[in-house]
Amino acid sequence: QVQLVESGGHLVQPGESLRLSCAASGFTFSTYAMRWYRQAPGKEREWVAAISSAGGTATYVDSVKGRFTISRDNNKNTVYLQMNSLKHEDTAVYYCNTVPSIGDYWGQGTQVTVSA
Numbered sequence: 001q002v003q004l005v006e007s008g009g010h011l012v013q014p015g016e017s018l019r020l021s022c023a024a025s026g027f028t029f030s031t032y033a034m035r036w037y038r039q040a041p042g043k044e045r046e047w048v049a050a051i052s053s054a055g056g057t058a059t060y061v062d063s064v065k066g067r068f069t070i071s072r073d074n075n076k077n078t079v080y081l082q083m084n085s086l087k088h089e090d091t092a093v094y095y096c097n098t099v100p101s102i103g104d105y106w107g108q109g110t111q112v113t114v115s116a
Contacts, residue, residue, distance in 0.1 A: 002026040002105045004096055009110030012086055020081040020110060022096035030054075030074040033099035036081045038092035039109075049081060050099060063089070086114045 008020040020036070033052050039045040049070035051058045058070050069082040079096055093109040 002098075002102045004098075004105070004107035006094060006096055006107050006110040009094060009112045011113045011115065013116055014087055014114055016086055016114075017082070017084045018086065018112060020083065020094055020112070022079045022081075022107070024077045024079070024096075024098075027098070027102060029077040034070075034072060034079040035097055035099055036070060036079070037095045037097060038090075038112075039095070040089075040092040043092075045095070048094075051079065083112070086112075088114050090114050 003025045005023045006020060008018060010018055012018055031053055033050060035047045035050040037045050037047045047061065048064050049058065049060050049068055051070045051072055055072045060068060067083065067085045072079040083090065091112060091114050093111050095106055095109045097106060
């Protein structure tokens with residue numbers, strides 16, 4: 001069955017960097033575009049970055065453009081999110097998912113907290 005395991009979240013100070021990973025299994029990873037989403041306390045989940053199945057095209061929500069970079073390694077069935085110049089407002093639980101989603105499945109997410 002589908003499994004997405006996010007990792008790499010941590011408590012960091014404003015301006016620092018983190019790299020998130022999402023290990024995928026249970027489906028043909030290389031045939032799916034992937035997205036990173038985040039959900040801040042009291043807010044709805046929003047997508048922040050997307051990458052095409054082969055990795056040639058990436059798109060970002062305006063609030064993270066120039067700071068976040070999505071990438072993938074189809075040999076490792078893993079998608080990454082490099083986050084630089086982190087801000088307080090980036091604090092959230094970060095999730096990855098396939099595009100389109102497979103059923104209603106979501107992983108457990110990884111917590112990113114940006115605080116001085």
